[in-house]
Amino acid sequence: MTKSRAAVVEERDAAFSYRDIEIDEPGPGEILVRVVATGVCHTDEITRHGDMPMPVPAVLGHEGAGVVEAVGDDVTSPAVGDRVVLGWPFCGQCEHCKDGEHRYCARLGEAVAGGFRLLGPRAGQSAYRTADGSPLHGHFFGQSSFATYSLALASSAVSVPDDIPLDIAGPLACGISTGAGAVLNTARPGCGDSVVVYGAGAVGLAAVMAATNTPATTIVAVDKHPSRLQLARELGATHVVDAAVEPDVVETVRDLCGGPADFALECTGVIAVVEQAVATVGMLGTCLLVGGAPAGASFEVDHLTTMWGKRIVGVLGGGGRSDRLVPTLFALYRQGRFPFDRLISYFDFDDVERALESSHRGEAIKPVLRV
Amino acid sequence: MTKSRAAVVEERDAAFSYRDIEIDEPGPGEILVRVVATGVCHTDEITRHGDMPMPVPAVLGHEGAGVVEAVGDDVTSPAVGDRVVLGWPFCGQCEHCKDGEHRYCARLGEAVAGGFRLLGPRAGQSAYRTADGSPLHGHFFGQSSFATYSLALASSAVSVPDDIPLDIAGPLACGISTGAGAVLNTARPGCGDSVVVYGAGAVGLAAVMAATNTPATTIVAVDKHPSRLQLARELGATHVVDAAVEPDVVETVRDLCGGPADFALECTGVIAVVEQAVATVGMLGTCLLVGGAPAGASFEVDHLTTMWGKRIVGVLGGGGRSDRLVPTLFALYRQGRFPFDRLISYFDFDDVERALESSHRGEAIKPVLRV
Amino acid sequence: MTKSRAAVVEERDAAFSYRDIEIDEPGPGEILVRVVATGVCHTDEITRHGDMPMPVPAVLGHEGAGVVEAVGDDVTSPAVGDRVVLGWPFCGQCEHCKDGEHRYCARLGEAVAGGFRLLGPRAGQSAYRTADGSPLHGHFFGQSSFATYSLALASSAVSVPDDIPLDIAGPLACGISTGAGAVLNTARPGCGDSVVVYGAGAVGLAAVMAATNTPATTIVAVDKHPSRLQLARELGATHVVDAAVEPDVVETVRDLCGGPADFALECTGVIAVVEQAVATVGMLGTCLLVGGAPAGASFEVDHLTTMWGKRIVGVLGGGGRSDRLVPTLFALYRQGRFPFDRLISYFDFDDVERALESSHRGEAIKPVLRV
Amino acid sequence: MTKSRAAVVEERDAAFSYRDIEIDEPGPGEILVRVVATGVCHTDEITRHGDMPMPVPAVLGHEGAGVVEAVGDDVTSPAVGDRVVLGWPFCGQCEHCKDGEHRYCARLGEAVAGGFRLLGPRAGQSAYRTADGSPLHGHFFGQSSFATYSLALASSAVSVPDDIPLDIAGPLACGISTGAGAVLNTARPGCGDSVVVYGAGAVGLAAVMAATNTPATTIVAVDKHPSRLQLARELGATHVVDAAVEPDVVETVRDLCGGPADFALECTGVIAVVEQAVATVGMLGTCLLVGGAPAGASFEVDHLTTMWGKRIVGVLGGGGRSDRLVPTLFALYRQGRFPFDRLISYFDFDDVERALESSHRGEAIKPVLRV
Ligand SMILES: [Zn+2]
Ligand SMILES: [Zn+2]
Ligand SMILES: [Zn+2]
Ligand SMILES: [Zn+2]
Ligand SMILES: [Zn+2]
Ligand SMILES: [Zn+2]
Ligand SMILES: [Zn+2]
Ligand SMILES: [Zn+2]
Incomplete structure (x- = not known):
């Protein structure tokens, strides 16, 4: 004892x-x-x-x-x-x-x-x-x-x-493994892929750093705290989006990616953001659910645009x-x-x-x- | 002309x-x-x-x-x-x-x-x-x-x-390519995997036949028409579930698979069935959206169980x-x-x-x- | 005891x-x-x-x-x-x-x-x-x-x-797992692929049967025993080649495949056949070494044609x-x-x-x- | 004209x-x-x-x-x-x-x-x-x-x-694409993998730089020119081996990797080095042939150790x-x-x-x- x-x-x-x-x-x-x-x-x-x-x-x-x-x-x-x-x-x-x-x-x-x-x-x-x-x-x-x-x-x-x-x-x-593993084990981006990270907390910033250890070339961090976005930049984000001021976050992100993103990592667990993350990717793009939401929470998915080749993938602890x-x-x-x-x-x-x-x-x- | x-x-x-x-x-x-x-x-x-x-x-x-x-x-x-x-x-x-x-x-x-x-x-x-x-x-x-x-x-x-x-x-x-390709190009089941097909129409039955050309060993067809289920059996389904009479389809299917299925193919485009198909798979399982739904239709996804390693994947025309x-x-x-x-x-x-x-x-x- | x-x-x-x-x-x-x-x-x-x-x-x-x-x-x-x-x-x-x-x-x-x-x-x-x-x-x-x-x-x-x-x-x-697993676990052929099996013994015939549980559509068995080739046909080979009478086995096999094969499985362990199996595949094709050879045996590989996208892959017990x-x-x-x-x-x-x-x-x- | x-x-x-x-x-x-x-x-x-x-x-x-x-x-x-x-x-x-x-x-x-x-x-x-x-x-x-x-x-x-x-x-x-693509398109190393590069010329050094854009954590460069090895270090090699002085290069490399390497890239086209590169990897390891050799050159492969799960993969121009x-x-x-x-x-x-x-x-x- x-x-x-x-x-x-x-x-x-x-x-x-x-x-x-x-x-x-x-x-x-x-x-x-x-x-x-x-x-x-x-x-x-x-x-x-x-x-x-x-x-x-x-x-x-x-x-x-x-x-x-x-x-x-x-x-x-x-x-x-x-x-x-x-x-x-x-x-x-x-x-x-x-x-x-x-x-x-x-x-x-x-x-x-x-x-x-x-x-x-x-x-x-x-x-x-x-x-x-x-x-x-x-x-x-x-x-x-x-x-x-x-x-x-x-x-x-x-x-x-x-x-x-x-x-x-x-x-x-x-926490750090959750973000890093979602990128390195599950997403595994290829040459020139775009990786969008919603939520620049510990999980999301770990994802940003991990993305610099892949051949992804567009790494976008989205958050409401300018200080976190600044840190995201220092850790390797090629672009940042301040969700507190940007009128249409998904549109802005898609512009930065030159179209739908290849990967969107949802690291906030906020349902409204989950739905943005799903909307961020398009045909053959992958939205990864990384951050935990409140018990019983659910989100709404448009059938048509999802059936058109989208992937929604849950990731636990980085896999x-x-x-x-x-x-x-x-x-x-x-x-x-x-x-x-x-x-x-x-x-x-x-x-x-x-x-x-x-x-x-x-x-x-x-x-x-x-x- | x-x-x-x-x-x-x-x-x-x-x-x-x-x-x-x-x-x-x-x-x-x-x-x-x-x-x-x-x-x-x-x-x-x-x-x-x-x-x-x-x-x-x-x-x-x-x-x-x-x-x-x-x-x-x-x-x-x-x-x-x-x-x-x-x-x-x-x-x-x-x-x-x-x-x-x-x-x-x-x-x-x-x-x-x-x-x-x-x-x-x-x-x-x-x-x-x-x-x-x-x-x-x-x-x-x-x-x-x-x-x-x-x-x-x-x-x-x-x-x-x-x-x-x-x-x-x-x-x-x-139609036939849509079902077959969803299995052969996208799902690509491995040894002993379970493949559940919701909807035994042309798309779903093509998926059943395709599954017999993979090492999947549990192939379940779900439909409301007994004649289609009979045909599914003849074409290679190892089990069939009559959704018109079965009180809890998802539970029945999971029992047949010995737990959550590895793959669920949604071939009906009916939103209630889409939600069953998502519920049919579990950690590291994949729900494929194969059948078209009415314009504007959306479905509800539970966050927690999806984040726990589930994959929802849209497939167009078999990929x-x-x-x-x-x-x-x-x-x-x-x-x-x-x-x-x-x-x-x-x-x-x-x-x-x-x-x-x-x-x-x-x-x-x-x-x-x-x- | x-x-x-x-x-x-x-x-x-x-x-x-x-x-x-x-x-x-x-x-x-x-x-x-x-x-x-x-x-x-x-x-x-x-x-x-x-x-x-x-x-x-x-x-x-x-x-x-x-x-x-x-x-x-x-x-x-x-x-x-x-x-x-x-x-x-x-x-x-x-x-x-x-x-x-x-x-x-x-x-x-x-x-x-x-x-x-x-x-x-x-x-x-x-x-x-x-x-x-x-x-x-x-x-x-x-x-x-x-x-x-x-x-x-x-x-x-x-x-x-x-x-x-x-x-x-x-x-x-x-033995049976060795041939079957080489196909189902390692090769994993895709739509319309060709699978050539050198040696129609227990390992090779298991590979042939396994190939019928994949979307491979050309399945060639090569052996010197007509009885084994007959059995290969019954078990799913779409073509057979009698190596005892065929003057140029590799050429014959490539003709049957409409060019270099996608997969060649070497199940004999005979070095001359290993070299045929390597020659059977071309760019992006895979030769799998499945059968055991005598201790100390080695084989010769042409550098140029191998560097041009060939893959030589050892498989143990089917993986x-x-x-x-x-x-x-x-x-x-x-x-x-x-x-x-x-x-x-x-x-x-x-x-x-x-x-x-x-x-x-x-x-x-x-x-x-x-x- | x-x-x-x-x-x-x-x-x-x-x-x-x-x-x-x-x-x-x-x-x-x-x-x-x-x-x-x-x-x-x-x-x-x-x-x-x-x-x-x-x-x-x-x-x-x-x-x-x-x-x-x-x-x-x-x-x-x-x-x-x-x-x-x-x-x-x-x-x-x-x-x-x-x-x-x-x-x-x-x-x-x-x-x-x-x-x-x-x-x-x-x-x-x-x-x-x-x-x-x-x-x-x-x-x-x-x-x-x-x-x-x-x-x-x-x-x-x-x-x-x-x-x-x-x-x-x-x-x-x-040249640069050949080395970089061999790593980023073909090898695609995963978490903690080891990547050994034989030949620190343009192709090999591109491979070294590419490897730093993957989650590989052991990156070894092998060459006979100390100046190239020094540059390899500056570009991201975690270890270098001077083949001009090292008595047993393969042994040294394996020690650095803590056993057989996950990936060995052969960028010299020298047959003796090709055979070293093959010997550098073990079960489930991959030797990539990246550098061109003289016409008609061939190399010798040990059957047993290759069959034990080794992979030899040719890569052209980085794929x-x-x-x-x-x-x-x-x-x-x-x-x-x-x-x-x-x-x-x-x-x-x-x-x-x-x-x-x-x-x-x-x-x-x-x-x-x-x-
Ligand atoms: Zn935690
Ligand atoms: Zn197009
Ligand atoms: Zn149609
Ligand atoms: Zn467990
Ligand atoms: Zn045995
Ligand atoms: Zn061409
Ligand atoms: Zn060149
Ligand atoms: Zn062990």
Whole structure:
């Protein structure tokens, strides 16, 4: 049993409250990680408000990086002392997992928001409880990293190279990978393609940087915050569109692309923007749904223009496998080809609410809590 | 100038009326074809009712097969006397045409429903007029084959082998290719995949037959007509679902597939069915929009489940190029692997209304007019 | 410990001798299978002669099917009593395994011909010994199925449906999958493609049958045995070429294909034929190396014509995963689309030498021993 | 008729001699271009020595850029006065051309080295003659750009944007596109892949720069000239290997890649290096043949290791279409992502021999003649 301190969501919509908690020792296939830093993601916020069916009280947080403190009996990798970032969990046994499409694990729903262990002899139970022994849900995205310790699946841990600071590594577990992978794994633009990114937050800016590592030659960022558009330019956008002032965003974007775009990545989760993104592409163009929307949200699609060769493609967490995508992003970062550290703002562990507010105001792009 | 007899739509929603008409001689890049037989397609019907923006009065018909009677000055292929089927027209100069994606020609709208010549020195003008010289729109899908003669682009003509009767060839120009190409060009199912076909009309049954020429092992046909479902079975469906009696079609289909389907082809154009088709697939599954819906129709898509790795893909006319797809279907037919002649019912040239009624009642699956 | 009777290769080039042997109980991740039938493959023969580096004395055989008799402690699937066929072994932990490309496991060499356990606490040791306790190598392709019992990895076992006889299932473990998968997983021919198969043995005829489950329309089989060519025709070859009488095989094949072939599958392992297969394809065509050649063999490739867009692609065991490919082939068999049982001739367990001789003479195409 | 001055190869192996020549006026589909600059390519040199079957006397040169002086009757694009670079010629009518695979035109041999017009009413005749009316072969790669004027196919001309100097544009017609397209069109490396480039000349360095526009993270350049390796580093190689000093190049490269490489591009045309490149990749790895070798050269391939999932793929001129690839490279250049101008050294038009010598010594990487 390990004593930990965690930001707990006691009930839906409540503020995060910091509590002493207890975590079971790692069982087979599990590791215990001392969290050094954790990103704060839009998904943490919407989960608190019930848009993901995570039961409460619960420990959230899903972009954790830290040092392995203990491992289950049969775990050969990672080892105690290893520096790791905690990727998305997966069952490893379904057809998609066997094909290396871990993001689309058939048991993904339970794995990320069940609140309990996915695998092993104690599957279906939470390893978490409060200091006074009350029940507590954890295992959010297999990690519940808003805490000083995280219990995670060994299979989801990705090694962090020695020259990469742990306090930038966490966001590669989710937000940064989500944008980068949507471009590098799913869209895979070809020579001279146009890539339009709606939403220049952490996900969208990661997509912009990723697009510079493809032969796409038109990279358009759309957002309402001029500061984010400025950053998009610095990170490789060839054009930017200020949606706050532009009367017809889709028209403007199509003009910049010389016609319908080849790829439009929707990274805002705002339904009106989703519909713009679909309208941005034409025959043989692809609209990728990348950003999460509120539970139950739906969007309207024109039948005729969609049937005329359009593609609408959902992408989860950037697709593929963490243990390929994350090391790729570390390497690109090291080579100066993916400077994602520029998106990070640091906050104290106790300041998760401040971090969320800053993000909400469009200031912090990717808040990271130093734990 | 050639005298022809044609089924003319005088005004929107009017019945077809048979008229003597005149057609200009073929210019550069054009051929004149004596029509031997022409398929009748759902699209002819909805165009008459205004769902495609074809101006009236007009000659419709777009699944013509016949014999080349005359060719324009510079035309080297086909030659006079050649037996041809008239595929979809295309400009040959846009990016999609240059990539061999003729179906997604950037000028497709004008090419199929402009009512005038697409290319050449008289582009923008109709080659058609009534016997008394009144204006008449033609060039529907580049052919207006509900007539004894058709003026078409040489580039859209596909040679019909000697051993293939001309009166079965016409539907390969559109309906049969639409279903078959959606499977063979776009879906391209892999080992053990499941393919669900909504709508067992000419398009859907062509998709079923095509699926037997892939390694898909679960092929489900859904329709409300038991006779069509019976035919689907004979043509290779491994399972059929009667949507008229089944309380929850999507659930039934998912059970047959052992979970979400890999591919769902929507061949009805009915919005409620479109939404079923989208619901039929799950993570990494693909819903293909194949059948045309009324103008202005739209459908509703759930954001969350779509973002979780679903793909919605529009397919026009089966994708690809007529001059590859149609010869493939001829060869598969000859080898007994694609017995599309079983879908055909013959009608006299004068009986286009009867053909449409029979089709509407679910009797004739693919009516062909013998001209 | 289990007593078994096995066909043992005592030393290189020696005849198979039947011996009583002992096998350790299954450890973690392992299963013990009572062998009901086992295919005999060209690879067994060449391994006996040293073309694979399997140490002797050894038990060979790698197309086993049977009933699970016992399972290791942690094995949840398959269960005792299950009917299984034993696919190729794989480590499950290398990059290729994680991508579902089990055939290209980084540890494949050890896995198929190391002679010892690949995984688990006793990795590197053989579970086999003679009845008098002398050392014996086993684990050939993770199974050593020329025996009444086989110790295998649970992960390589594929369930055999109740309606499939166990005595036809074995060859799906290797030979039949090798030909079928080369077409369905690797070549994946498109509309109207030509597929040329050199060698109409079990592998090549499986490729022919597989090609009929693709939109390829020209399927050419080349062999020296008229009886095999006749069978190729019955199984779907559109053309056959008798290499024993045809003066210029490549020329003849190119004529049948109307030019260079799209795909040539080399299933003989004879170097002269490999060079023909490469010559059979042209720009954007693919020659697949499917059949094993003697150790150390090499072939000569013309630089210029290869650089002009040719592709030479090695394929192992049909690529992909047994647990996808084998169930696909069961389903296609059941639907009459892959009648691979027509390739099988049965022999008594004691008659492995007779089976190999019959195969060598071109009589038995796929010998199966009833154990 | 246009008077031009050209570097003529009078007979095989002879030096280039500058002569006054005459060129016919452009016919249908043709344009006359005043050459402003032309790259000098390895292929010019080996053609002079008979490794391409171009008849002599002939005008070579195939990386021309200039200004359109006149156009044939039916040519609508480009127009007189347009700035263009002359890409590879193609027939436009074969299956590969129709698929947009212009590089693999079925008539490529005639198109590049026939010495006569490929298309039009005077197909099969040369438009070139000496000032005294003697026969002269031209149309080398559809352009014969070692001259003050070039007669070319309108379809092969690619527009040069106003902000791109004409004197850097020529090499995009062949050498630079060959290396870049092999990476961007054919290899298309994915996340974290390794790309090894044998030969750091113009083709290889273009490949290195191209690789930085993909998510490949290990980019290795191999050459014998330290200065080229230094440049490779500056252009994005993550590692370099000096083949002049390294005892076992393949071993060294594999170490840098952490095992067999994902892609090896052979850009030297030296057979010993081809065999190294094949040995550099392993299971599921691809060796691309990019550089031309002497006529009749062949290489030896080990059967077993190739069959174990290796791919050997020939690539011509970078694959794809000039009118997509060249504009892509212009755009990447403008964005600082493909600084190919760093490879160029300028020579006077009269100095083609000096240019070739400099290139041969490993000094000039991509010589360009200012005409
Ligand atoms: Zn899973
Ligand atoms: Zn997240
Ligand atoms: Zn077009
Ligand atoms: Zn139609
Ligand atoms: Zn492995
Ligand atoms: Zn075998
Ligand atoms: Zn061509
Ligand atoms: Zn060149």
